[in-house]
Amino acid sequence: TRTVYETRGLVLGQWVGTDDNGATDSDPTGGGAPGNNMVQVLANEYDYGEDMGDGLLTQQTRMADDSSGNDRVVDYSYDFRGRLLDTTTTDGITIFISRNVYDNLDHVIGIDTYHSSVADGNLTGRTRRYYDTTGKIYREEIYAVDPDSGVATLSMVGENWYDPTGRLVQQVSPGSEAVTLISYDSLGREVLRYLAYEPLSSSSSSEQSSSSHSSRSSR
Incomplete structure (x- = not known):
């Protein structure tokens, strides 16, 4: 090469x-x-x-x-601040477009995907992200899109929880019924990870899960 x-x-x-x-x-x-x-x-x-x-x-x-x-x-196209805006991919036949949406702190708060061109009726996917004051994602929303109309409706939600030092301690992935809980030692090393199950119909993610298991990290 x-x-x-x-x-x-x-x-x-x-x-x-x-x-x-x-x-x-x-x-x-x-x-x-x-x-x-x-x-x-x-x-x-x-x-x-x-x-x-x-x-x-x-x-x-x-x-x-x-x-x-x-x-x-x-x-690739960029906005006036040099941030990646559109990524357009083609194989000579099909065109796919991914568009980033930013806040004023340069966080990617949304990703919309399209076919053919950027138009409401061509929308194929939508993701929205929410950041805390330290710049960490605490909520992610993934939308279902009608392939005929391009209309997006909220479908799946993921959430992250952090401790005061900014370490991830609990996570629910979008669309998942599994809750991951993470423990650290005094040096900030991950030592324990729990995977708990909670039905999506449950009213609170803090309630006791119906079943769980844990795995200890090697050090």
């Missing part, structure tokens, strides 16, 4: 093969040198192809074979 870099040290492309006869840093194919069979498998573009940018990866292409029509292309 040979990797080509630009002057800032950013990866421009990668080539693979078994013979790199005549290869140079700028041209791994050796300009058609005899025996050279290096083939490009990755190409990166930064700052939308403009010079003197911020070094933001704006397009990545992975070559599947000799046909450019089969390339896997991912386009």
Whole structure:
């Protein structure tokens, strides 16, 4: 494998093969040198192809074979603060888009996914996240989306609990009926993890679970 870099040290492309006869840093194919069979498998573009940018990866292409029509292309777009906004993936036939939603502290508070284009009727998935004052996620909501209308309705909720030092001590994953409880020793090392079961219909996650088991962490 040979990797080509630009002057800032950013990866421009990668080539693979078994013979790199005549290869140079700028041209791994050796300009058609005899025996050279290096083939490009990755190409990166930064700052939308403009010079003197911020070094933001704006397009990545992975070559599947000799046909450019089969390339896997991912386009990245950013907002004015340089935060990743949209990730658009295509294989030449299908387009998938993932859009990040931020708060003013740069936390990703939502992820919406679409097919074809960003439009209400094309919504395929939605996730919302809530952060505490220390920047930790304490609640995550995953929505069910009607594939015909793109209408999203709340489906699954996950929650995290932390101790005063910011360590995760209890967790319920979205859609799960299992509650994980974690204990630490005086040095902050995890020493005990409980996995408890609680039906989703239960009114409080603090009630005693119907069954549980624990595993002690190795130190």
